[in-house]
Amino acid sequence: MMENISVVRRQRLKLKSRRMVRRVLPFVAALFMATPMAAPVTRSKAAATNPKTHLPKVAVSKATLFDQKVRDLYRDLQVEQQGLTFEVFEKAMTGYLNLEEAGKVSDKQLLTVVDFSLPSTQKRLWVLDLGSKQVKFHTLVAHGRNSGENMATTFSNENESNKSSLGFYVTEGEYVGKHGRSLKLAGVDEGYNTNALMRSVVMHGADYVSEEFIRQNGRLGRSLGCPALPMDQKDAIIEAVGGQTAMFINGPDSRYSSKYLNQDVAMSTLLDNSQMI
Structure with a gap:
């Protein structure tokens, strides 16, 4: 139990x-x-303790750096508000840097830009001081009489065409001619403006380049192909840009091309030039 x-x-x-x-x-x-x-x-x-261990390394390309430097310069010059587009400015800068690399321009660091895609009633000439990042002049400029009325639409390198010529120029010396104090321009774009000296395409002043002429006629007067300037500014502009400085004349011509629009040369020159960065 x-x-x-x-x-x-x-x-x-x-x-x-x-x-x-x-x-x-x-x-x-x-x-x-x-x-x-x-x-x-x-x-x-x-x-x-080491937050950077797994971060990927991002390489900045030369082209990206070049684009940023040119955009920074464009911003610092404040020319967008004055009607100079970045596209035209970038072309002008590319050519300037190529001309500098080729030893064709002086150390003045001046670049004159003329945009004939704008009407003659608009200020379409800029003289840019790339060293101090300032606009020295912004004014009216005339085109050739056979290039168009208020708008320039056709261009030529031919003698007696009375048309404007597109492309890059290098300024030469002064002389006194029928228009008074004038400045010789050497065209460097083969097929587009290399006859400029022979055609006497020069910078000079003209009475028909003024606000008063625009008020009376609805447009500027026109030259025989020269980038004619206002009489009250021509002496100062000629004195400033004379002696191997670069000038670029832009226009609405899709066929235009230039060996001075070499981006690789422009990139190397700008990135090596600490004064402009």
């Missing part, structure tokens, strides 16, 4: 132990799952 009671008690104790295990097991499992693993903690600390 005592043996049977002992067996029953042992069975009850086993049953009670099993129930206890079933109650405690979920808490133990939950506690285990909530405890962070050692390896991830170690990686997290490493990342926090």
Whole structure:
């Protein structure tokens, strides 16, 4: 009889132990799952102490740097507000830098830009001081009489065409001619303006380049192909830009091309020139 009671008690104790295990097991499992693993903690600390470890290295291309420098210069000159587009400015700068690399321009760091895609009633000539990043002159300029009325639409390199010629020029010396004080221009773009000296395409002043003429006629007067200037500014402009400085005449002609629009040469020259950066 005592043996049977002992067996029953042992069975009850086993049953009670099993129930206890079933109650405690979920808490133990939950506690285990909530405890962070050692390896991830170690990686997290490493990342926090050296945040640059996994950052990719980004190489800035030469072309990107060149574009940024030209845009910075365009912004500093504040010529966008005056009507000079970035597209025309970039062309002019590319040519200037090519001419500089070729040793064709002086160290004056002056660039004259004429944009004949604008009407004659608008100030479309800029003399830019690239060293000081200032606009020295911004004024009216006439185109050739056979290039168009208010808008210049056709251009030529031919003698007696009485048309303007597009492209890059290098200024030469002064002389006194039928228009008074004048400045010789040497065209350097073969097929577009290399006859400029022979045609006597020069910078000079003219009475028909004025606001008064515009009010009376609805446009400027026109030259025989010269970029004619206002009489009250021509002396100062000629004196400033004379002596191997660059000039670029832009116009609405998609066929125009130039060996001086070499981007690789321009990039190397600008990025090596600390005075303009």
